[in-house]
Amino acid sequence: MNILFICTHNRCRSILAEAVFRQQANLSNSSLVVRSAGSQPAGIVHPESLDALERHKISREGLNSQSWNDFEQWPCHLAVTVCNSAAQEACPSWLQQGHSVHWSLQDPSSLPGDRGERQAAFDTLIATLEEAAKHFTKNLQQNGEQAAIRSLEHFGAVQNQQSSHYA
Numbered sequence: 001m002n003i004l005f006i007c008t009h010n011r012c013r014s015i016l017a018e019a020v021f022r023q024q025a026n027l028s029n030s031s032l033v034v035r036s037a038g039s040q041p042a043g044i045v046h047p048e049s050l051d052a053l054e055r056h057k058i059s060r061e062g063l064n065s066q067s068w069n070d071f072e073q074w075p076c077h078l079a080v081t082v083c084n085s086a087a088q089e090a091c092p093s094w095l096q097q098g099h100s101v102h103w104s105l106q107d108p109s110s111l112p113g114d115r116g117e118r119q120a121a122f123d124t125l126i127a128t129l130e131e132a133a134k135h136f137t138k139n140l141q142q143n144g145e146q147a148a149i150r151s152l153e154h155f156g157a158v159q160n161q162q163s164s165h166y167a
Contacts, residue, residue, distance in 0.1 A: 001145055002033045002098075003078045010038025010065045011046045012109045013082040016122075017129055019058050024133035030140060037068040046109045052122035078149060080157065083107065099149055103157035128155065 003021065007014035018036035025032035042065045053060050077098040082105045105128075108121035132155045140148035149159075 001031065001077045001140060001148070002035070002075055003080065004068070004071060004074075004076045005034070005036040006038065006068060006079055006081045007036070007083040008039050009042040010036055010067075011042040011044060012049045012107055013105045013125070014038065015045050015049050015063050015065070016052065016125060017080070017082055017105075019053050019060065019063060020126060020129040021133045021136065023058050024130070024137050028134075028137045028141065030137045032137060032140060035071065035074070036063075037066050037071055039068055041065040041067050048109050048115075048118060048122060052108075052119070052126055055119075055123070056126050058126070077145065080152070081160075099145075100160040101149065101152055101157045102160055103152060103155065131155070 005014040005017040005021070014036035018034050021032065022034040024030070025034060044065055045060075045063055050060055050063075053063075075097065079098060079100045081100075081102045084104055105125060106121070108118055108125050111118055111121050132152060135151045135154065136148050139151040153159075
């Protein structure tokens, strides 16, 4: 199963989701392939995202901010928008080949406060992603793709109405 996490700038939430779900797929010997992209990629990964991954001993290898257009030929089985602005955008029509869900995750890099407060927000997000990734991969292995997708609902994801979500 191929999963693509989408955020407008692909520099924080989608990057963290890619790294965490990829690590869990590797730990569970899952056939899950995880990528991330943005509709308007920033071109760089947010430094605090990289710091958070390092603190949690999650591989940062291969992470980069890239466009969803880079995945036009990639067979995407599940597209997950993780920011509200990306969820409002019309996704490319080639994403219609798979399922689509929206999972509104707070952007820890945009929170006011000092670095310590943002670090705590990053840690909370990573903990949520780790728990969701464990449920997702377990359901994928034991019950199949549909059960894995439904397992994200426990963490706040909702299925998109594909007919109006694609351009």
